[in-house]
Amino acid sequence: MSEELEFHLQQVEQSEAKLNDAQRLARIGNWEMDMTTHKVHWSNEMFNVYGYGNERFEVSFEKALERMLPEDAERTKARMKKNTEEALQAFKEKSIFEFETAPSNFTIILPDDSRKVVQGIGKIILNTNGHVTKIVGTVQDINEEYKAEQKLNAYNIELERKNKEIEQFAYAASHDLQEPLRSISNFSKLLAEKLETYPDKEMNEYMRLISGGASRMSNLIFDLLEYSRVGKDMAKRETDCSKLVHEILADLTVVIAESGAKIHIEKLPVINCYDLKSVFQNLIINAIKFRKKDISPVVNISATSTGKEFLFIIKDNGIGIEKEYYDRIFIIFQRLHLRTQYAGTGIGLSLTKKIIEMHGGRIWVESEIGEGSTFYFTIPIS
Amino acid sequence: MRKKLNCILLVDDDPDDNYYHQIVINKMNIVNHIDIAVNGIEAMAYLKNKNQNPPEIIFLDINMPKMNGWEFLEEYKNLDIDKKAKVLIMILTTSANPDDIKRAKEIQDVTGFETKPLSPELIKEILQQHFQDYL
Numbered sequence: 001m002s003e004e005l006e007f008h009l010q011q012v013e014q015s016e017a018k019l020n021d022a023q024r025l026a027r028i029g030n031w032e033m034d035m036t037t038h039k040v041h042w043s044n045e046m047f048n049v050y051g052y053g054n055e056r057f058e059v060s061f062e063k064a065l066e067r068m069l070p071e072d073a074e075r076t077k078a079r080m081k082k083n084t085e086e087a088l089q090a091f092k093e094k095s096i097f098e099f100e101t102a103p104s105n106f107t108i109i110l111p112d113d114s115r116k117v118v119q120g121i122g123k124i125i126l127n128t129n130g131h132v133t134k135i136v137g138t139v140q141d142i143n144e145e146y147k148a149e150q151k152l153n154a155y156n157i158e159l160e161r162k163n164k165e166i167e168q169f170a171y172a173a174s175h176d177l178q179e180p181l182r183s184i185s186n187f188s189k190l191l192a193e194k195l196e197t198y199p200d201k202e203m204n205e206y207m208r209l210i211s212g213g214a215s216r217m218s219n220l221i222f223d224l225l226e227y228s229r230v231g232k233d234m235a236k237r238e239t240d241c242s243k244l245v246h247e248i249l250a251d252l253t254v255v256i257a258e259s260g261a262k263i264h265i266e267k268l269p270v271i272n273c274y275d276l277k278s279v280f281q282n283l284i285i286n287a288i289k290f291r292k293k294d295i296s297p298v299v300n301i302s303a304t305s306t307g308k309e310f311l312f313i314i315k316d317n318g319i320g321i322e323k324e325y326y327d328r329i330f331i332i333f334q335r336l337h338l339r340t341q342y343a344g345t346g347i348g349l350s351l352t353k354k355i356i357e358m359h360g361g362r363i364w365v366e367s368e369i370g371e372g373s374t375f376y377f378t379i380p381i382s
Numbered sequence: 383m384r385k386k387l388n389c390i391l392l393v394d395d396d397p398d399d400n401y402y403h404q405i406v407i408n409k410m411n412i413v414n415h416i417d418i419a420v421n422g423i424e425a426m427a428y429l430k431n432k433n434q435n436p437p438e439i440i441f442l443d444i445n446m447p448k449m450n451g452w453e454f455l456e457e458y459k460n461l462d463i464d465k466k467a468k469v470l471i472m473i474l475t476t477s478a479n480p481d482d483i484k485r486a487k488e489i490q491d492v493t494g495f496e497t498k499p500l501s502p503e504l505i506k507e508i509l510q511q512h513f514q515d516y517l
Contacts (some may be wrong), residue, residue, distance in 0.1 A: 178476045183398040
């Protein structure tokens with residue numbers, strides 16, 4: 001043997017070893033069927049995928065079909081027929097000699113009778129006369145991926161069911177809780193009226209606390225109800241954010257006048273979204289509410305586009321938030337201040353976050369204590 | 383002296399609410415009597431009673447046992463015209479569920495949708511809008 005030939009043989013051996021390694025690692029076997037002799041060749045990894053290990057024997061298309069679940073074998077035969085027809089068609093119309101088939105999953109039965117899900121891809125090869133000469137393909141062991149996917153799907157279904165249940169629960173609970181609460185609030189109001197002239201002033205104070213408690217709880221339940229309702233039967237629509245913000249400011253006329261707030265609105269985009277009223281409203285109200293003592297709030301509302309998403313920015317000159325609370329403020333019922341300092345139910349920002357995340361967007365805050373806060377949120381462009 | 387309404391019908395299963403609403407209405411001294419039906423069936427029977435003049439205003443709750451507010455409104459549609467002529471139906475319920483508000487708007491017989499409790503301000507507003515002579 002010439003040195004050159006030996007060198008080439010060595011190279012072939014090496015690349016074959018590399019191919020075997022690659023097939024083993026990827027758990028992909030390849031096969032080849034000669035359409036004149038009907039002989040089928042399997043690579044080493046094919047035997048592995050089919051659970052034969054080092055066992056070797058003469059394979060055939062029929063034998064391979066026998067290893068499939070009966071319904072998958074039928075499907076494969078039908079696919080083979082259809083793909084061949086399409087390959088012939090492609091040859092006739094576009095003179096294409098190699099026709100690749102779409103991947104297809106099927107279940108094979110291993111010698112130990114266990115099942116395995118694999119994915120097959122094939123290629124039909126024609127000669128210049130338009131006759132099918134060879135069909136080649138790969139079979140990949142995707143059993144683990146398939147099982148993981150099945151599991152994930154099951155979890156998803158379960159999660160959806162649970163979410164729906166929680167939603168219904170929150171809705172029913174908040175509705176039913178309103179009723180007894182209304183009695184407390186109604187009759188304490190009547191009682192307070194009667195006690196107005198009563199000499200014991202402590203009595204009036206108690207009544208005030210009862211009424212206050214009932215009305216706070218009522219607000220809480222109302223907000224909870226709103227939170228549970230987000231996402232229910234909502235539809236996206238074209239929204240002019242500038243117009244929306246101006247409408248919100250009109251609703252807030254009293255609050256703005258009382259606080260002396262200056263609100264600057266830059267040009268905001270028209271976007272396709274769910275109802276963003278609560279989002280802007282909560283962020284604007286917060287920007288006004290958490291103001292520094294004796295300093296009128298200045299709020300700046302702007303937006304930019306990255307092409308992929310809109311970024312909205314609501315900047316204030318208020319009290320600011322310490323870094324360690326950046327995440328906590330978005331959690332339901334989490335408050336940073338006493339309610340006697342800053343009123344509120346602690347639902348606003350969590351509601352805002354829920355609505356933004358429904359769009360696939362994000363919300364975050366950057367702030368320095370005493371220096372004001374800037375809230376950012378994104379809405380992907382659909 | 384100003385004219386008084388003859389009758390207001392409260393259709394509600396909650397005794398606390400009925401009691402409270404009676405007190406609020408009575409304090410305003412605008413009506414001769416207030417009647418109560420605890421569900422849609424009782425309200426229908428009340429309205430069909432030949433010896434009974436129809437009320438001027440019905441405050442209708444939604445969530446009630448046996449026949450709820452929606453079912454009542456369904457039956458009410460088929461009531462004789464003269465029985466319905468002067469009746470104003472206000473839905474008065476616990477939560478301002480947007481779905482319910484939308485549904486109420488689509489029903490011709492319904493004049494308004496309010497959340498509980500009934501307040502003097504709300505009653506004044508109703509009188510101003512619909513019963514000018516009674517102020």
